[in-house]
Amino acid sequence: MLTSYLVKCPHSGCNWSGSLLPQGDTRLFQGALPAPNVVVFQCPRCDGQWQARVVGDDVKPLPMETAAATH
DSSP: OOOOEEEEOOSTTOOOEEEEOOSSOGGGGSTTSOOOSEEEEEOTTTOOEEEEEEETTEEEEOOHHHHHHTO
């Protein structure tokens, strides 16, 4: 099942907020597999990407330097 999350873009100068689906392989979100605990979002306003950790039914953005270090 695909799940969208209410998020706010963490990029400087962009104040977009709304509901987004995580980026990437949508097959990861189909019921048979466990949900990933880190997801990537892309802002529809500034096109910036950021990572967030899935916590229950919500997501918590990871610090931008943590996201940059994992790429």
